[in-house]
Structure formats: structure tokens, C-alpha cells
Amino acid sequence: MSMRSHSMRCHSIRCRILCASALTAMVAGAAMAQEKPQLGRAATPEEIESWDITVEPNGASLPRGSGTVKQGEAVYVAKCQACHGEKGKGGSALALAGVKGTIGAKSAQVKTVGTFWPYATTIFDYVFTSMPFPDTKSLTHDETYAVTAYLLYVNEIIGENDVINAESLPKVKMPNRENFIEHIKE
Numbered sequence: 001m002s003m004r005s006h007s008m009r010c011h012s013i014r015c016r017i018l019c020a021s022a023l024t025a026m027v028a029g030a031a032m033a034q035e036k037p038q039l040g041r042a043a044t045p046e047e048i049e050s051w052d053i054t055v056e057p058n059g060a061s062l063p064r065g066s067g068t069v070k071q072g073e074a075v076y077v078a079k080c081q082a083c084h085g086e087k088g089k090g091g092s093a094l095a096l097a098g099v100k101g102t103i104g105a106k107s108a109q110v111k112t113v114g115t116f117w118p119y120a121t122t123i124f125d126y127v128f129t130s131m132p133f134p135d136t137k138s139l140t141h142d143e144t145y146a147v148t149a150y151l152l153y154v155n156e157i158i159g160e161n162d163v164i165n166a167e168s169l170p171k172v173k174m175p176n177r178e179n180f181i182e183h184i185k186e
Helices: 001-035 045-051 071-077 120-130 141-154
Strands: 066-068 162-165
Touching: 066 071, 066 141, 071 162, 120 141, 141 162
Parallel strands: none
Antiparallel strands: 066 162
């Protein structure tokens, strides 16, 4: 057998192996593409509803429920104080209260619930969807209204006996509201 015919024969065998491998990969890939990956499960309507909350500044989409300062203090002490400190100050996480006189300041602005947030409804939305760390979304609507009431109270925005709910929360006027530019929707 000449060198040339041996080379051609090897080339032909390699070509056949390569073609067979490519064909096998294509058939296997097509079969796999028809199967859906088995990742988790579809969310139930109840699970979707529990996360489907976007609270607007005007209170649109606020859920039913209510809370008082006294109820909120109990929830805060149990679930928030470890990170945010007593009455919203002095903890390892960001201060939530205790700073006055920084609204509109050119320097030394300290952002707390009382000095920065333009809408009280945003407090509810943030607490409900993001707190307490690391057990986010573990608070009920009533607990979230109560914590919101407590935070507004320690920032001297509402009174000790005020009740916070879907009707009263949007009416709370935050001290820094006028220093924000409202987003224009087209």
C-alpha cells in the first residue's frame, strides 16, 4: 500500500468518524432541545400574589391591614433592633431615626426615614419587600404597617396613638417631600 493511499484511507476514516460524531451530537442535541429543563416548579397564584406588590406614593396597591406605634415597637424590638439599634439609631446597619436638621443641607446630610424619604408609602413598600434581613417578606401586612408606624413615630412624624393603614399612610406628609423632583411619566 502506497503512502498516498494509506493517507487517503486514514483521511477517509477520520472524515467518517467526524461526520458520525457530528450527526450523533446533532441528534442528541435535538432530542435534548425538545425536553424542558427540570428546574423547580411553576409558582402558584398565591405565591405570585404575595410578591406582586408595588406601592405607589399615592398609596395605590397598599394591602389591607393596620398597625399602631405600640404594636410596631414590639415587632421592631424583636426583628429590627439587632441591626438598626434602639429606636432606629446606633446599630450596625443604617440609622433609621435620630437625626434632625440635615434636610437641604449642603454637607453632612444623614439619610434616615425622617430626613430623606419623600413618601411614607415607600417605607411600607421597602420594609415589606426587603426586611428584616435575612428573612425578607416574613412580616405580615399588619406587622409591616406597625413597623412603619413605629418608624414614623420615632422620627416625630406621627403621634403615639396614630393608626397606620392603607387610608392613613398616603396622607402622612414626610419632612423632605418638597426636596424631591417628581418623575414625569409620558
